[in-house]
Amino acid sequence: MVFRNVILLISISIVAVAHSYAPAWGFYGHRKINRMAVFTLPETILPLYKKNIEYLTEHAVDPDKRRYATKNEFARHYIDIDHWDTLPFNNVPRLYKDAILKFGSLKGVTDNDTTTIEFSEEYQDNVYQNLLYEYRFDPVIPIDQKSIGNLMDIGGGSYSEVYFDNDIVNYGISPYFLEYFYGRLIYAFKKKDVDQILKVSADIGHYISDAHVPLHTTLNYNGQLTGQIGIHAFWESRLPELYADESYEFIVGRAEYIEDMRTYIWDIIATSHALLPEVLAKELLIKQEFPEDKQFCFDDRLGKTIWTQCPEYSKAYHDSMGDMVESRMQASILAVGSFWYSAWVEAGQPDLEVIENVVLETDQEAKEKLDAATNDGKIYGREHE
Numbered sequence: 001m002v003f004r005n006v007i008l009l010i011s012i013s014i015v016a017v018a019h020s021y022a023p024a025w026g027f028y029g030h031r032k033i034n035r036m037a038v039f040t041l042p043e044t045i046l047p048l049y050k051k052n053i054e055y056l057t058e059h060a061v062d063p064d065k066r067r068y069a070t071k072n073e074f075a076r077h078y079i080d081i082d083h084w085d086t087l088p089f090n091n092v093p094r095l096y097k098d099a100i101l102k103f104g105s106l107k108g109v110t111d112n113d114t115t116t117i118e119f120s121e122e123y124q125d126n127v128y129q130n131l132l133y134e135y136r137f138d139p140v141i142p143i144d145q146k147s148i149g150n151l152m153d154i155g156g157g158s159y160s161e162v163y164f165d166n167d168i169v170n171y172g173i174s175p176y177f178l179e180y181f182y183g184r185l186i187y188a189f190k191k192k193d194v195d196q197i198l199k200v201s202a203d204i205g206h207y208i209s210d211a212h213v214p215l216h217t218t219l220n221y222n223g224q225l226t227g228q229i230g231i232h233a234f235w236e237s238r239l240p241e242l243y244a245d246e247s248y249e250f251i252v253g254r255a256e257y258i259e260d261m262r263t264y265i266w267d268i269i270a271t272s273h274a275l276l277p278e279v280l281a282k283e284l285l286i287k288q289e290f291p292e293d294k295q296f297c298f299d300d301r302l303g304k305t306i307w308t309q310c311p312e313y314s315k316a317y318h319d320s321m322g323d324m325v326e327s328r329m330q331a332s333i334l335a336v337g338s339f340w341y342s343a344w345v346e347a348g349q350p351d352l353e354v355i356e357n358v359v360l361e362t363d364q365e366a367k368e369k370l371d372a373a374t375n376d377g378k379i380y381g382r383e384h385e
Contacts, residue, residue, distance in 0.1 A: 026233075026236065026237030026238075026240060026241055027061045027064075028237075028240065028241050028244075029209070029236065029237065029240045029241070029244070029329065030060040030061050030064070030205075030206055030209055031057045031058070031060045031061065032240075032244065032250070032329075033060065033205060033209045033329060033332045033333050033336060034056045034057055034059075034060035034202060034205040034206075034209075034336060035053060035056065035057040035060075036250045036251075036252070036333045037056075037205060037255075037333050037334075037336035037337040037340070038050055038053050038056065038337070039251070039337075040252060040253065040254055040255040040333065040334055040336075040337030040338070040341075041255055041337055041340065041341055042254065042255065042341065044344070044349070044352075045340070045341060045344050045352060047352070047356040047357075048194070048197070048198075048352050048355060048356040048358070049201070049340065051356065051357065051358070051359050052198050052358075052359055052360050055198055055202065055359075055360050055361075055362065056198065056201060056202050056205070058362065059199070059202035059203070059362070060202055060205055060206055061206070062202065062203060062206070063076065063077065063203055063206040063207065064077075064206070067379050067380055068378070068379050068380070070380065071380050072137060072138055072139070072169070072380075073380060074379075074380050075137070075139070075169045075170075075172050075173045075177075076137075076172075076173060076174065076177045076207060077172070077174060077207065077210045077216065078172040078174050078210065078216040078217065078221065079171065079172035079173060079174040079175060079216070079217060079269065080171040080172050080217070080218060080219045080221070081217050081218070081269060081273055082217070082218050082219055082220075082273070083171045083219050084103070084171070087270060087273060087274060088270060089266070089269075089270065094175075094262055094263075094266055095262075096136065096173070096176040096179070096180070097128050097136075099168050099176065100128065100132060100136060100166060100168060101124050101127075101128060103167050103168045104164055104165055104166045104167050104168060105117075105164070105165050105167070106118075106119065106127070106143070106162070106163075106164050106165075107162065107163050107164070107165050108158075108159035108161075108162050109159055109160050109161035109162070109163075110158065110159060110160060111160065117162070127148075130147065131143055131147060131148060131164070132164055132166075136166070137169065137173065137177065138166060138169065139165075139166050139167075139169040139170055140163055140164070140165060140166065141163060141164040141166055142161075142162075142163050143162040143163055143164060144162075145159065145162050148162060171219075172216075174207065174210060174211050174216065174269070175211065175265045175266055175268075175269050177207065178204070178207050178208065178211065178265050179261060179262055179265060181200060181203065181204045181207060182204065182261055182339060182342075182343060184196070184200050185197070185200045185201060185204060185339070185340070185343040186343045186346045186347045187347075188200055188343075189343055189344050189346075189347030189350055190347045190348065190350065192350055192352070192354065192355055194355045194358045194360060195360060197355075198360045199360075201340055204336070204339055204340075205336040205339075205340075208268075208332060208335050208336050208339055209332040209336065211265070211268045211269060211272060212268060212272055212328045212329075212331055212332040212335070213235075213236050213272060213328065214235075214272045214273060214275040214276040214279045214328075215231065215232050215235060215236065215276070215279065216272065217269055217272050217273040217276065218273065218276055220276075220280070223280065223283070226280055226284070228280060228283055228284065228287075231279070231280070231283050234283070234309055234314075234317070235279060235283075235325065236325075238308060238309050238314055239314060239317070239318050239325050240325060240329060241301060242301075242311065242314055242315075242318070243318055243325070243326075244326075244329065247326075248326045248329060248330075249326070249330070250329075250330070250333060252330045252331075252333050252334045253334060254337075255334065255337030255338040255340065255341040255342075256338050256341070256342075257338070257341060257342050257345050258338050258339070258342040261339075261342065264335075268331075268335065271331075272328070275324060275328075278321060278324070279321070279324075282317060282320040282321050283317055285320065286313065286316045286317045286320060289316065290312075290313050290316070294310060294312065294313060295309060295310060295313045296308065296309060296310060296313075297310040299311065
């Protein structure tokens with residue numbers, strides 16, 4: 001009997017570890033959101049997207065796979081906005097350049113110490129454009145002392161190393177990266193580059209959906225600060241997988257042109273973060289109502305037997321939040337379609353007839369490399385973004 005219990009515990013541990021990482025919305029959720037976003041599009045651009053709906057669906061999860069292959073991918077999926085400020089986040093610059101310069105710092109290294117190199121406002125634009133811009137999404141930006149010496153005096157070259165501590169990247173850059181990627185999609189439309197239109201569209205759909213998740217806007221991203229470890233995957237993966245096909249409505253209306261994209265993006269972040277207290281509080285209440293042996297169990301889901309939250313426990317948590325999970329998925333779908341459509345409008349509404357019959361094929365070699373990194377590699381950054 002003891003032996004059987006030991007084996008069971010080992011089995012549970014293995015299954016729990018194997019499924020410890022779950023991407024935002026899960027692979028199921030991201031694919032569903034990108035797929036349904038196609039049906040929000042107007043006839044002017046629908047044919048291109050509809051003919052490539054399988055590509056957009058399959059590649060909706062590529063950004064999460066890249067977290068196993070690309071060192072700086074992690075920061076694009078979230079922003080720990082409560083590290084910097086509270087709602088309405090007036091202390092956080094909306095322009096990425098301003099955020100970098102406000103929260104980052106120039107460092108000089110000597111044999112004995114690392115010091116902050118102060119520089120006045122008059123140098124900020126030059127420092128950003130000439131020294132930081134190329135690697136602005138990296139957490140640490142090496143600086144060539146000769147280059148910076150041409151812009152300002154840093155103490156006669158007395159440092160053995162100079163670098164920029166780009167601290168905002170350590171806490172996520174989701175809204176800033178979304179705006180940047182939106183610009184890439186506009187450019188792809190202007191060039192009528194079908195490969196880039198579809199690749200960027202698939203990726204940006206993922207990042208937009210991530211921004212709609214409350215747990216992607218907080219330092220307490222996996223409940224680790226409140227004794228709720230595991231809530232991340234519970235809210236955004238387990239619940240949609242259980243209830244989306246059964247009861248969610250995915251016809252969400254027509255995509256709309258977004259006139260002020262930066263404000264639109266930051267409104268998504270603010271709305272997501274405003275839901276966070278309820279996400280955490282309701283799970284704590286349900287946890288108190290259910291005995292521990294009724295919270296987790298083996299369950300068959302998506303063709304696998306997994307150790308996860310029991311269906312009854314999941315239903316209680318899901319129902320306690322009303323339609324929150326469904327409404328955030330719906331908002332994600334509409335936002336993805338609106339991003340795609342707005343980029344086409346901003347590009348001058350190019351005639352897509354010449355490319356609308358193109359069906360983009362998956363680069364099988366690139367897919368296999370990404371899948372191999374996902375299956376065998378170690379994730380860069382934290383497990384639950």
